[in-house]
Amino acid sequence: MKQAPVRLATLLLLAGLLLLVIASFASLPLQWQALLSADALRSATEFVAGFAPPETAPAFLDKTFVALLETLAMSALGTGLAAIAGLMLALPASGRLGRSLRAVTRILLNATRSVPELVWAAMLLIAAGLGPFAGTLALAVHTSGVLGRLFADALENTPPLPEASLRINGASALAAFLYATLPQISPQLLSYTLYRWENNIRAAAVLGVVGAGGLGQMLKYHLSLFQMQQAATVIIAMLLLVAAVDALSFALRRWMMH
Structure with missing residues (x-):
């Protein structure tokens, strides 16, 4: 079978x-x-060695678990x-509501997703003040721009024939969308949402650096005081949370898919 030539x-x-x-290089x-x-490697080794062993006091583990749940809640609610x-x-x-509104909405989506979550949180x-509420709103605003663009592209690429057939047979625009178009793209929309939830778990942990609560705020606090063993426990909690969400x-x- 002849291969297609590579385009110029x-x-x-x-x-x-x-x-x-x-x-760039x-x-x-x-x-x-x-x-x-040798000096850089020795300094890095000494820095990493300061994290061992992680803090395992029951009171601190309980505090870390509460922060983990806070981070999980921020990411889930924001997503x-x-x-x-x-x-x-x-x-x-x-483009379902007109070309002019399409252009305005696209600009809004570009603006919301162009600003990083950390800047939105700041x-x-x-x-909103310090705490997880600001972090949740920051994730929601940024992710709205990302998912809005992905969802819009999915809608534009959906075959229009099923929805048009229902409209010809007397169905309203809303009914045709809900029964013809939405079922076609719902697996894709859910896949996009789950992917962004994975990203927001990591982002929610970082947002704590600016005071948005959760594991990130704990990590910033203990690192600023050079409490490396406590910071190691928080980092392990972050890794476990990300791994659990990725597996889910x-x-x-x-x-x-099945």
Whole structure:
């Protein structure tokens, strides 16, 4: 079987990416010798050794578990709110409500997802105060932009024939969307939502650095006091939480495929 020839545009794109990588190495002051020196390796070894053994006092483990649940709740609630808002924004962003509204909604989605969660949290802390509420809102706002764009693209790529058939037979626009289009894209929407939930678990842990609660706030507190053993326990809790959510998400995606 004859293979399709590689397009000139593809070759130019690969050449451009290669030149960009070479230019990046040439322009950045990368100090590989200092990084791999004996002093750097010794300092890194001493720093890592300070984390052992992790803190295992029952009172501290209980406090870490509460922070873990707080981080999990922030990510789940933020992702759930974002999924609802993203679906609502995806309808006009997909062009179903007119071209002008599509352009405006796309700009809104670009703006919300262009600002990182950490920046959203820093701004929302002024209005909502310290704690997990600001972190939840930051995750919801940023993820709304991401999911709204993904959901809109999924709607645009959905075959229109099933919905058009229901409309021809007298169904309303809402009924045709709910019974024809939404069932087609619901596995894809759920897969996108689960993927963003995995990312938001990590983001929720980082948001604690600016005072948004959860494991991140504990980690910042103990690292600032050079309490490395307590910080090690918090880091292990983060790893366990991310691994558990990844496993749950993988199981749900496999269940959807069957």
